[in-house]
Amino acid sequence: MPFRSIASSLFLVGFIAVSAGCGAPSANQPSQTGQAVWAHDESDLAPDPAVIYGQLDNGLRYAILENDTPSGTAALRMRIDGGSFNERDDQAGLSHFLEHMAFNGSENVPEGEMIKILERFGLAFGADTNAFTSFDQIQYQLDLPSVDEELIDTGLFLMREAASNLTLDPEAIEKERGIIASEERLRNTFGLRRFKHQTAFVAPDTTIVDRLPIGDLDVIATAPAERFRELYEAYYRPERTALVMVGDFDASDIETRIQETFTDWQPVGDPGPDASIGTLSADRTLEASFFYDPDVPTFISIMSTKPGDPVPDTGENRRQRLLRTIGNSILSRRFATLSRQEDAVFLNAGASNSEYFDIGNASSIDVTTRPENWQAALAAAEQELRRALEFGFTDAELNEQIANLRTGLENGADQAATRTSTGLAAGIAGAIHGNNVFTTPASSLERFESYADDITVEDVNAAFRELWTDASGPLIHLSNNTEIENAEELILAAWNESAATTVEPPANSETTSFAYTDFGPAGSITSDTTIEDLGIRTLMFDNNVRLNLKPTDFEDARIRISLRFGGGQLEFPADQDGLSFFMASAFPQGGLEAHSIDELQTVLAGRSVSFGITAGADSFGASATTTPDDLLLQMQVLAAGLTAPGYRPEAEAQFNQLIDIFYPTLDAEPSGIVQRDVDRIIRGGDIRYGIGAQDDLKSHTFEDLEPVLSRAFTEGAIEIAVVGDFDEDAAIAAVAETFGALPERRADPLPFDAAKNVRFPADRTPITLTHEGPADKALALIYWPTTDGSDQKGSYTRNLLRAVLRLKLTETLREDLGATYSPSAGSTSSNLFPGYGYISAASEVDPGDIQLIFDTVDQIASDMAGGAITDDELQRARQPILENLEESRESNGAWLAIVDEAQTDPDRLDRWRTASDVYSAITTEDLITEADTWLQPDAALKISIVSTSTE
Numbered sequence: 001m002p003f004r005s006i007a008s009s010l011f012l013v014g015f016i017a018v019s020a021g022c023g024a025p026s027a028n029q030p031s032q033t034g035q036a037v038w039a040h041d042e043s044d045l046a047p048d049p050a051v052i053y054g055q056l057d058n059g060l061r062y063a064i065l066e067n068d069t070p071s072g073t074a075a076l077r078m079r080i081d082g083g084s085f086n087e088r089d090d091q092a093g094l095s096h097f098l099e100h101m102a103f104n105g106s107e108n109v110p111e112g113e114m115i116k117i118l119e120r121f122g123l124a125f126g127a128d129t130n131a132f133t134s135f136d137q138i139q140y141q142l143d144l145p146s147v148d149e150e151l152i153d154t155g156l157f158l159m160r161e162a163a164s165n166l167t168l169d170p171e172a173i174e175k176e177r178g179i180i181a182s183e184e185r186l187r188n189t190f191g192l193r194r195f196k197h198q199t200a201f202v203a204p205d206t207t208i209v210d211r212l213p214i215g216d217l218d219v220i221a222t223a224p225a226e227r228f229r230e231l232y233e234a235y236y237r238p239e240r241t242a243l244v245m246v247g248d249f250d251a252s253d254i255e256t257r258i259q260e261t262f263t264d265w266q267p268v269g270d271p272g273p274d275a276s277i278g279t280l281s282a283d284r285t286l287e288a289s290f291f292y293d294p295d296v297p298t299f300i301s302i303m304s305t306k307p308g309d310p311v312p313d314t315g316e317n318r319r320q321r322l323l324r325t326i327g328n329s330i331l332s333r334r335f336a337t338l339s340r341q342e343d344a345v346f347l348n349a350g351a352s353n354s355e356y357f358d359i360g361n362a363s364s365i366d367v368t369t370r371p372e373n374w375q376a377a378l379a380a381a382e383q384e385l386r387r388a389l390e391f392g393f394t395d396a397e398l399n400e401q402i403a404n405l406r407t408g409l410e411n412g413a414d415q416a417a418t419r420t421s422t423g424l425a426a427g428i429a430g431a432i433h434g435n436n437v438f439t440t441p442a443s444s445l446e447r448f449e450s451y452a453d454d455i456t457v458e459d460v461n462a463a464f465r466e467l468w469t470d471a472s473g474p475l476i477h478l479s480n481n482t483e484i485e486n487a488e489e490l491i492l493a494a495w496n497e498s499a500a501t502t503v504e505p506p507a508n509s510e511t512t513s514f515a516y517t518d519f520g521p522a523g524s525i526t527s528d529t530t531i532e533d534l535g536i537r538t539l540m541f542d543n544n545v546r547l548n549l550k551p552t553d554f555e556d557a558r559i560r561i562s563l564r565f566g567g568g569q570l571e572f573p574a575d576q577d578g579l580s581f582f583m584a585s586a587f588p589q590g591g592l593e594a595h596s597i598d599e600l601q602t603v604l605a606g607r608s609v610s611f612g613i614t615a616g617a618d619s620f621g622a623s624a625t626t627t628p629d630d631l632l633l634q635m636q637v638l639a640a641g642l643t644a645p646g647y648r649p650e651a652e653a654q655f656n657q658l659i660d661i662f663y664p665t666l667d668a669e670p671s672g673i674v675q676r677d678v679d680r681i682i683r684g685g686d687i688r689y690g691i692g693a694q695d696d697l698k699s700h701t702f703e704d705l706e707p708v709l710s711r712a713f714t715e716g717a718i719e720i721a722v723v724g725d726f727d728e729d730a731a732i733a734a735v736a737e738t739f740g741a742l743p744e745r746r747a748d749p750l751p752f753d754a755a756k757n758v759r760f761p762a763d764r765t766p767i768t769l770t771h772e773g774p775a776d777k778a779l780a781l782i783y784w785p786t787t788d789g790s791d792q793k794g795s796y797t798r799n800l801l802r803a804v805l806r807l808k809l810t811e812t813l814r815e816d817l818g819a820t821y822s823p824s825a826g827s828t829s830s831n832l833f834p835g836y837g838y839i840s841a842a843s844e845v846d847p848g849d850i851q852l853i854f855d856t857v858d859q860i861a862s863d864m865a866g867g868a869i870t871d872d873e874l875q876r877a878r879q880p881i882l883e884n885l886e887e888s889r890e891s892n893g894a895w896l897a898i899v900d901e902a903q904t905d906p907d908r909l910d911r912w913r914t915a916s917d918v919y920s921a922i923t924t925e926d927l928i929t930e931a932d933t934w935l936q937p938d939a940a941l942k943i944s945i946v947s948t949s950t951e
Helices: 003-012 094-101 114-120 149-164 170-187 190-202 217-222 225-235 251-262 315-339 371-391 395-414 421-434 441-454 457-468 487-499 579-590 597-603 628-643 649-668 670-681 694-699 702-715 728-737 792-816 847-865 871-888 892-899 907-921 924-934
Strands: 052-055 061-066 074-080 129-133 138-144 241-247 287-292 298-307 348-355 360-369 472-480 525-531 536-541 546-551 559-565 620-626 718-724 767-771 778-785 824-829 837-845 941-947
Touching: 052 251, 061 251, 061 421, 074 149, 074 421, 094 129, 094 138, 094 170, 094 217, 094 225, 114 149, 114 871, 138 149, 138 421, 149 251, 170 217, 170 225, 170 792, 170 837, 190 287, 190 298, 190 472, 241 251, 241 421, 287 487, 298 371, 315 348, 315 360, 315 371, 315 395, 315 441, 315 457, 315 597, 348 371, 360 371, 360 457, 371 457, 371 472, 371 487, 395 441, 395 457, 472 487, 536 728, 546 728, 546 892, 559 628, 559 892, 579 597, 579 649, 579 702, 620 628, 620 702, 628 728, 649 670, 649 694, 649 702, 649 767, 670 767, 670 778, 670 941, 718 728, 718 892, 778 847, 792 824, 792 837, 792 847, 792 871, 792 907, 792 924, 837 847, 847 924, 847 941, 871 907, 871 924, 892 907
Parallel strands: 061 241, 287 472, 546 718, 767 941
Antiparallel strands: 052 061, 074 138, 074 241, 129 138, 298 360, 298 472, 348 360, 525 536, 536 546, 559 620, 559 718, 778 837, 778 941, 824 837
């Protein structure tokens, strides 16, 4: 996993606020059964006329939309208007606990059977069957792989069981307590701890910190069944419930089925009161707060809050929200420019504004920096904020944002007809949650165009200034992994010192044109064939560049591109630890010879193109998504990345700052140790996997990288795949003018046989690794070595064996023992490294339960090897795989993964053709044979990851 991906996931765990959003639900007409109350009833915004809204006499609301992408599937959502905010002190965490209990028995479904019923229909637990609880809603989700009457009825039936018929059996509750405790351990990250501290500072007069959805462990451990029943009856009520169904069905039929299933639902007892969250102060002045945690990176948040009620979703309010968004985007863009300088004092920073639940509004500037740079980073943020407030923004900055907004809205309108049912269901449910109008993408574009040309920098300046005036603050929150004596005083002193300096108006920027549009005479085609049964056209140019085309109608006006060349990680020398890792994070930030990455962002504003080349396991390359209008430009950008990489020193500086900030957090969680160490251990110490030592990573420069990349970038075999809604002649011409115009390349990839010598470690001595996080966090990992994927049936059988193992782990470790929240199982059968593969199991556990987990998993594996696999388990494991294969045939992403090597790896096409048949032919006897071959206790490598405080 590239380090930037790790960093991105950490960036997301910042300050949590709920935003209403701009795109929301719509309506058609109220059902004849009653008059529904929806956001569009009180708005000047026109709802999407395709959505049918209704309300039953008991108050339950529903929204139904016909949609055939993917064909023959449906998405079902049930939203309860209530969450952890609605709990009493003696119920803290029970809303989330109730969500778990929905899968643990009801009046008509025995305990443990609900998930099994869905698995037999092809739904995978956790992927297609899911639920979540937040501060202000509970939502149940089913993604139905077919629209057969039986499955539709089953889905609605199970939603009704969850809504009103849960048994809440005391014994089932008792077993679930350990699972909830395990989930709490899993979620107790430094990001959550920081959020709690920051929220207590920013919103002290609210219940937010006291009503985290995970709840109070004492309440979770002791609450009697009647406490659950009280909460269930108070908030699981029809008048608080909304159903959303989107799919390839007849909407009138679905409406009838909803009415038949839910009309007789009557609430029990008195309704619970609406939540009282508290208030935001309107008159706080400059204040500071400091949070110390040895695991947390250095984060600075500068906030301004305003109390107030949510504004209705109207055209004018959306316009005002847009103006605020533009202002924040311009300021964030300025921060991005500063962060890319060679002497940057922070890694990244951004400005945002969100509705703060239902009690007000919060504006925020969030900065990530090195521990020693927090004062300089705070000063930089203060001065850029003040520069924006004093001098405003420029026309060039506004034009860039307008161009990006217009392109996004145009693409949304062009692609609206092929939106997925799951995406639409999420949009409608989100709109209901935010009390917004679900409008069409076309109407959003039309509204934008009606006033876009009239938006001025004065409008944006006024909207942005309004966020930071007549508001509390600034409220400055600093998080750091080292203690700072008198931190609050130092924070205020740093702010005041910066505020006393003079800031200059922003400089006007000049817009240039993209420099790489001429790569020489267009290449000519030397071969052009079609794989008829798959509809794949394969071509080769006279310079040996290969092109694979797969036109589809699954996504309107959307094109997916894959570029592969050279040998990727196979090219990297074995004695330069972390060099491929350095490339993954630093190389894309180097831009092009003629354009820095920052300038590219301006040059390409308003265009649907992306930039960046990374190293895969066996090739360098890039993936991009574009539109027919921008296909040629996207090819030009990709070809420029191949022929004119920038190798800028500021990218090296940014990488070093990233390493300094986030490398120390890897040992804060067991998952970080997996990424850093375990991925390398199970591949015999191969340095292309895992993450090297911090000093080794920081020692690399582009002078090390450039000679390693030279051969691949100038000579490596190139294969390009284009999938989606495109004109074939236009696609061929775009490639001919770019990659086809390059000097002659190798026709076939180099074999790199020596670099493919990856082996599972021969030593099976158990390994204990340590992390520096909470003492109650541990991870138990088991790896059984297998073999490669050269035999299709064997590889698929092991994948099915993995699925059965996961079923058994869930049933035993989670449901029977209550020892872990989410046990997992995996299977790798390498198509790259001969003889290499493994089956794995992983469980997050209390450290005292590690040996219990290992012994239990050993017993499960031994039983499977001895024949303890049933036909029902095979069906429940196989059916989701078969349904996923069926759906993937209408997925451009899945087709791209097949087409990207259609010429160099034609065997993959044969596997694609026969996958469903091979999976369908696998028997329980086949599974038992594979289990007996591989799942032997003495063959397994066991790895424990525990806290240093419990070692």
